[in-house]
Amino acid sequence: MANHLLIGIGGTGGKIIRAFRKTIYQEFRQTKPDNAHIGYLYIDSSDELMGLEDPTWKILGKSVQLGENSKVRIKGQNLRPVLDSVDQYPGIQPWIGDRAIWNDVLEA
Structure with missing residues (x-):
């Protein structure tokens, strides 16, 4: 379980998470530093930044893309499903x- 949860909503939220993860990787050369317990939740209705092979998530030849278990795709503004x-x-x-x-x- 993470001690900290970084939540990104929409395209801007996804870009902030991406930039944060790139910074973490630059500093520690890993996406999960030993001295920090960080969880991520990225919610978006667009697939634009969610693709596993999206090259914009790469830094120093390594992808820092979130795993599928940290992403929620919402289609049609319907949270119920x-x-x-x-x-x-x-x-x-x-x-x-x-x-x-x-x-x-x-x-509501």
Whole structure:
């Protein structure tokens, strides 16, 4: 479990996570430094920055792209399917918490 969670929402959020991960890699030559426990959650309705082979996530010949378990693709602004199948997102499942709390958000 991470001590820190960096959340990126939308294209700008994805670019911030990408820049942060590149900086971490430049400093430590690894994406998960031993002295920092960082988790990531990137939520977007566009696939633009989510591709595993997206070259913009590379630094010093290494990809720092997030794993699929840290990304949530939202299509059509509909959170219900994501929350209904949150077990398919093991990287974010602990951050969702009690599913019942989200009912107010989904009904709005």
